[in-house]
Amino acid sequence: MNIPEKTIERLSEYRRTLMSCDRQGISHIFSHILAGIHGITAVQVRRDLMLIGFSSDTKKGYDVKELIRFIGNILDSAEPMNMAVIGMGHLGQAITKYFNSKGLKLRIVAAFDIDPSKVGSEIMGIPCYDMKEFEERAEAENIDIVVLSSPTSAATKLVVPIINAGIRGVLNFTSTPLNFPKGMVVENYDITTLLEKVAYFVKENDENNL
Amino acid sequence: MNIPEKTIERLSEYRRTLMSCDRQGISHIFSHILAGIHGITAVQVRRDLMLIGFSSDTKKGYDVKELIRFIGNILDSAEPMNMAVIGMGHLGQAITKYFNSKGLKLRIVAAFDIDPSKVGSEIMGIPCYDMKEFEERAEAENIDIVVLSSPTSAATKLVVPIINAGIRGVLNFTSTPLNFPKGMVVENYDITTLLEKVAYFVKENDENNL
Numbered sequence: 001m002n003i004p005e006k007t008i009e010r011l012s013e014y015r016r017t018l019m020s021c022d023r024q025g026i027s028h029i030f031s032h033i034l035a036g037i038h039g040i041t042a043v044q045v046r047r048d049l050m051l052i053g054f055s056s057d058t059k060k061g062y063d064v065k066e067l068i069r070f071i072g073n074i075l076d077s078a079e080p081m082n083m084a085v086i087g088m089g090h091l092g093q094a095i096t097k098y099f100n101s102k103g104l105k106l107r108i109v110a111a112f113d114i115d116p117s118k119v120g121s122e123i124m125g126i127p128c129y130d131m132k133e134f135e136e137r138a139e140a141e142n143i144d145i146v147v148l149s150s151p152t153s154a155a156t157k158l159v160v161p162i163i164n165a166g167i168r169g170v171l172n173f174t175s176t177p178l179n180f181p182k183g184m185v186v187e188n189y190d191i192t193t194l195l196e197k198v199a200y201f202v203k204e205n206d207e208n209n210l
Numbered sequence: 211m212n213i214p215e216k217t218i219e220r221l222s223e224y225r226r227t228l229m230s231c232d233r234q235g236i237s238h239i240f241s242h243i244l245a246g247i248h249g250i251t252a253v254q255v256r257r258d259l260m261l262i263g264f265s266s267d268t269k270k271g272y273d274v275k276e277l278i279r280f281i282g283n284i285l286d287s288a289e290p291m292n293m294a295v296i297g298m299g300h301l302g303q304a305i306t307k308y309f310n311s312k313g314l315k316l317r318i319v320a321a322f323d324i325d326p327s328k329v330g331s332e333i334m335g336i337p338c339y340d341m342k343e344f345e346e347r348a349e350a351e352n353i354d355i356v357v358l359s360s361p362t363s364a365a366t367k368l369v370v371p372i373i374n375a376g377i378r379g380v381l382n383f384t385s386t387p388l389n390f391p392k393g394m395v396v397e398n399y400d401i402t403t404l405l406e407k408v409a410y411f412v413k414e415n416d417e418n419n420l
Contacts (some may be wrong), residue, residue: 197215
């Protein structure tokens with residue numbers, strides 16, 4: 001199935017909202033309610049769900065549990081995927097804690113760092129290994145995806161071990177955009193960009209309101 | 211000027227790369243080099259720069275310092291904008307440390323938390339105040355933009371004080387999408403979405419390669 005990136009992002013967001021609804025005992029939800037929560041139009045929600053072939057809109061709205069399962073069939077792989085975090089500073093720890101508390105199919109199972117005070121210990125419930133051992137450990141732990149939360153200055157040094165270890169997806173939070181061979185999935189995500197974007201639109205709003 | 215969100219993101223990314231080039235003593239850069247670093251096409255780079263009216267492509271490529279200044283005129287506001295972080299856990303600290311080390315015009319000047327061990331102290335070089343005092347402190351410190359890095363369970367409680375304090379932009383990292391009145395700039399950014407997206411495209415790659 002050929003689903004655009006933006007739709008994949010929204011499906012991930014819908015599912016999180018639906019899971020929260022489910023925990024609150026909400027069994028059905030209308031498209032315009034789901035849309036309102038995400039600040040988009042009901043047409044967009046219906047279009048996204050149509051694209052993945054979900055069509056059981058009842059008089060009570062979508063069945064929450066059914067839609068969670070349906071989105072799961074699209075997003076999740078049959079085999080659980082293992083992730084590792086490279087760089088166990090504040091950002092690495094925040095991501096691990098946050099992510100592993102969600103009960104998702106994706107799990108962060110290992111961390112890597114070069115700081116001797118971290119290597120060899122458990123942080124946020126997962127073992128932290130020496131970055132020197134990355135290739136063998138990544139293979140042993142069956143790591144598919146890595147999150148880069150190291151200092152930016154270390155980022156380029158990580159490319160070769162990541163390729164050698166056969167990693168298939170990279171989420172890069174450092175400020176250095178990294179290029180990997182074609183066929184690897186890479187998302188470069190610098191938080192500065194998000195903040196500069198918000199600041200820009202705040203400024204534009206001001207200028208339009210003069 | 212009406213510049214699409216994606217272009218604003220790329221301009222922010224180009225500038226970061228250009229600043230790094232400048233620090234390394236690189237004075238000129240070709241569009242295809244800049245494109246290669248960001249994993250996009252030279253056509254895209256040229257189109258983005260054309261859109262903001264930058265046209266001084268020389269035989270040696272773009273003048274790095276000039277392009278940094280030019281992008282700055284688009285992205286930055288004349289007055290510096292002040293930001294605050296709400297929730298000074300690992301994520302809040304990572305963002306503060308990272309962002310304030312960049313020497314940008316945007317500055318994180320205050321933090322807010324409810325943890326008595328944090329309130330009243332300085333964390334990452336900025337004062338941490340009690341969330342109870344948010345409205346008066348935000349006004350006193352002239353806060354324009356807030357970063358929400360609190361636990362997700364606290365997110366909805368933050369909406370009213372943020373509106374009351376006259377905040378104009380919100381970057382929300384909690385898992386609860388928040389709705390604010392029209393005219394406020396809001397970016398909801400859940401890191402889980404990024405990871406689920408990478409995982410999805412890794413899975414798709416696998417299936418296409420069977």
